[in-house]
Amino acid sequence: MIKEDDIRVVGGREKNLKGVHVTIPKKQITVFVGVSGSGKSALVFDTIAAESQRQFNESYSSFIRNRLPHYGQPEVDAIEHLPAVIVMNQKRIGGNARSTVGTVTDIYALLRLLFSRIGTPFVGYSDVFSFNNPQGMCPDCEGLGKVKDINVDRLIDREKSLNEGAILFPTFMPGDVRWKRYVCTGLFDNDKKLKDYTDEEMDTLLHKSGFKPPNPTEGWPPTSLYEGVIPRIKRTYLYKDSRDAKRYQEAIDRIVSEKLCASCCGGRLNPRVLSCKINGKSIADCAGMQVSELIRFIRSIREPDVQTVTDEIVKRLGNLLAVGLGYLSMNRETPSLSGGESQRIKMVRQLGSSLSDLLYIFDEPSIGLHPHDVNTINRLLKQLRDKGNTVLIVEHDPDVIQIADYVVEMGPRAGTHGGEVVFQGSFHELLSSPTLTAGYLNRHLNFKREIRKPGGWLAIEHATMNNLKDISVRIPAGVMTAVTGVAGSGKSTLIRQVLPRYYPEAIFIDQGAIHASNRSNLATYTDIFDTIRTLFAKENRVNSSLFSFNSEGACPHCKGLGIISTDLAFMDTVSSICEACEGKRYTEQVLSYRFRGKSISDVLAMTVEDALNMFHEKEIETPLKRLKEVGLGYLTLGQPLSTLSGGELQRAKLAAELEGEGNLYVLDEPTTGLHMSDVELLIGLMNRLVERGSTLIVIEHNLQVIRQADWMIDLGPGAGEEGGQVMFEGIPKDSIDCSASITGRYLGL
Ligand code: ADP
Ligand code: ADP
Ligand code: ZN
Ligand code: ZN
DSSP, X not given: OOOTTOEEEEEEOXXXXXXXXXXXXXXXXXXXXXXXXXXXXXXXXXXXXXXXXXXXXXXXXXXXXXXXXXXXXXXXEEXXXXXXXXXXXXXXXXXXXXXXXXXXXXXXXXXXXXXXXXOBSXXXXXXXXOTTSTTTBOTTTTTSSEEEEEOHHHHBOTTSBTTTTOBOSGGGSTTSHHHHHHHTSSSSOTTSBGGGOOHHHHHHHHTOXXXXXXXXXTTOOTTOOEEOHHHHHIIIIISOOOHHHHHTHHHHHHHEEEEEOTTTTTOOBOHHHHTOBBTTBOHHHHHHSBHHHHHHHHHTOOOGGGHHHHHHHHHHHHHHHHTTOTTOBTTOBGGGSOHHHXXXXXXXXXXXXXXXXOEEEEEOTTTTOOHHHHHHHHHHHHHHHHTTOEEEEEOOOHHHHTTOSEEEEEESSXXXXXXXXXXXXXXXXXXXXXXXXXXXXXXXXXXXXXXXXXXXXXXXXXXXXXXXXXXXXXXXXXXXXXXXXXXXXXXXXXXXXXXXXXXXXXXXXXXXXXXXXXXXXXXXXXXXXXXXXXXXXXXXTSOGGGGSTXXXXXOTTTTTSSEEEEOOTTSOOEEEEOTTTTTOOBOHHHHHOOBTTBOHHXXXXXXXXXXXXXXXXXXXXXXXXXXXXXXXXXXXXTOBGGGSOHHHHHHHHHHXXXXXXXXXXXXXXXXXXXXXXXXXXXXXXXXXXXXXXXXXXXXXXXXXXXXXXXXXXXXXXXXXXXXXXXXXXXXXXXXXXXXXXXXXXXXXX
C-alpha cells in the first residue's frame, strides 16, 4: 500500500534509535505506541518535528545560520516528503495574568467587537473593552481583577510580644533596624503579647502612619515619622520591583495573598466600560460565564447587524465544548491551565484554520480526559485528517489507538533495549501481531481481588473551593484511593488545593521536571555519586572533590557539562559535544585515576545493571537495586535528568520515595506517558508504597489503575458548575451498579 508521496524516515539515530526506517502515509492518522523509553519521542519529536523545524529555520538569514555549525540537525540519513509540521504538545501555554482563555482563543476580541457594535450605552471602539488597555482597565487593579493583600494572620504571631519576634518577616526580627522602628517608639509595651493588645494598639502597630511618636525611647531617629507594619511592607516590598522585593520574594509570597479587586469585583474593567451591556450583561459578565452558558447567551442575541460576529463566537465556543473544555470561562487565566487543557486550547486554535497539507503531531491528546471525553477528541482528530492533513499521535490509550489508520510500534523495550520499529501496519493487523501492545489490547482487565482494610480515615469537610458543592469526603488511610470524574469535575481542586490545607504533609509526585541543575544526573539524584567519588579518592590518594563536575578536576572548556550550549535569543538552545574532553567532562589527569580498572567517566557511562556488577557497597547497591526494580536498569548513571522521558523521571522519583519516610502520597495522572505494560509496573510500585504503610491517593482516568484501587471517590456529574459533587464513594467494583457514576459505567464495559 506504499504510496509515492509517503513520508519516509531513513536511518534515524536520535537518542536510542537504531537506524530506524519507517514509512508514514499522508492524510491519515498514524499512532505511535510502545513502552515508555522505547523511542517514540525520539522518532516523532526529536527527528520528524525537529527536521521540519530545522528546514523552517533554514529560511533565516545566513548571518544566523553561519553561527550554527550543527544547527539542531537530527541524527538521520534522510526524511522524504516532509510537510510543514505543527506540534501540539503538553507544554503549558503559560503567559501571565493578562493572558486568559478568552484572549488566547481570540473569543474575547470577538466579544469586544460585539459590545462595541450593539452594547448600550455606546462607550467607544472595541479596544476600550480590553482590560489590557489603559482606557478600559480598572484603575485600581490595572486590569488584573485582583489586588495583592497582606494576610495579617501570616504576618504576625499573636502568641508573641515584639521582643519575642511577633512580626514574622525577615527584616522585622528582634535586633533588625526595622524592628527598632517599633520597639523604640514608646507606643507599645514591648513585652506584651500581641493577643493582649487593645484594638487601638493593634491598629497603630499595623496600620497607622505619618505622625511623630510623642514619647520615643533611645534609638528612635528624632525627625522620623511613624509608619505601621503593613504600609511599610507594602511600600518597600509590594509596590516596587526593588532588589529587596526580589531578595525577600519567598517571605513576601508567604504573607501576601490575592483578593478580588473591590472596585471592579474581578471584572478587570472600569465602571464606564462595565456599564455597557447587551441584554443586561456586561462584557465582564460574559467573560465570567462558562462556555456552555456563554453559548446560550450569544445565541439569544438576535441582531441581524452582528450575525457574522455572533456566528463566529458560537462556532469557536462550540470547538471548546467539543474538546471537553465547556467548563472553562473566558476569564480563566492561562497559567492556571493544566498541560492537557493547554493542548486542547491549542487544538481549538488550529480548528479555526482552513489550512490543509500540514503535518499535525500530538503528544498524548487523551491526557486529563475521562474515557467519556475521549470520543470528542477522536472526532476532532479525524476532522483534521479529513481536511487533508496528516496526523501523528503518540498515545497509550486504547480508545485513541483504535482510531488509527496506521500504527507504528517502537520497542521491543526501553532505552538500549528499544529504539527499533517492531510493527507497522493497520490497527487490525496490530491486533493479530505478537507485539507487547497487541498483547495488552487483547487482554481483559480485572478488578482487584482482595481489597485492603483501611487503618482509619482522613476527612475533608464542607469543601466549597472553585466548583465544589460543599462536599465532605472520607479518604481511607493506609490503602490506595482513586479520585475520578470527567475533566473539570473538581478532582484537582479537591486533592491539589483543598487536601493540603488539612494535610500539609502530603507529598505530591508528578512527572514535572526535577528542579535540578544541568549537571544533575541519575548518580547525583540518587546520592550515590558522593560515595563513588570517595571510593575513587581513597583508591588514588587524592581529594574527592577532584571528581566533582564543578571543581578544578572538571574539563575547563565545558565546565564539567560534557556539552557546549549556545543560547540564541529567539531560537532553541543548540548543544554540541565538548571537543576538548569529547564529552567525558573531566581533565586528562582526573581521567587517569582508576577504580577497579575504570575511570570516573567510564563509571558514568555504565548502565545501572552494569554498575550493580561492579559496586557492592551498600550505599551504592541499594539505590541502584531500587532503580532496577522500577524498570530503569538500562539507564546510564551519567544520563542527565533532563533527557529522561516523562515516565522514566516519574519512576526515578518513585524509586527515591520508596526510601523515603512519607505517609501520604498524591499522584496526579501517574499513567501519563506510560504504556499499558508500564502501568502494570507502576501499579506494582504503588502497591509497595501502600504495603509500607503509606496512604496513597491517585487522580486517574486510566481504568486499569482505577480497577486496582481499594477505594474510589467519583466526582461529577459534569464539569465546572455542573460538577463538584460526590457521585460515588466506595469500592471501585460497586460503582458499576451506581447509575449516577459515569466512571462506573466505563468500569463495567
Ligand atoms: P518514549 O517517548 O518512547 O517514552 P524517548 O524517545 O523519550 O522515549 O526516549 C527513548 C530513550 O532514549 C529513553 O530510554 C531515554 O532515556 C533515552 N535517551 C535520552 N537521551 C539519550 C541520549 N542522548 N542518548 C541515548 N539515549 C538517550
Ligand atoms: P479536574 O481536576 O476534575 O479536571 P478542576 O478541579 O481542575 O477539575 O476544575 C474544577 C472547576 O474549577 C472547573 O470549573 C475549573 O475551571 C475550576 N478551576 C480549577 N482551577 C481553577 C483556578 N486556579 N482558578 C479558577 N478556577 C479554577
Ligand atoms: Zn479592579
Ligand atoms: Zn569538556
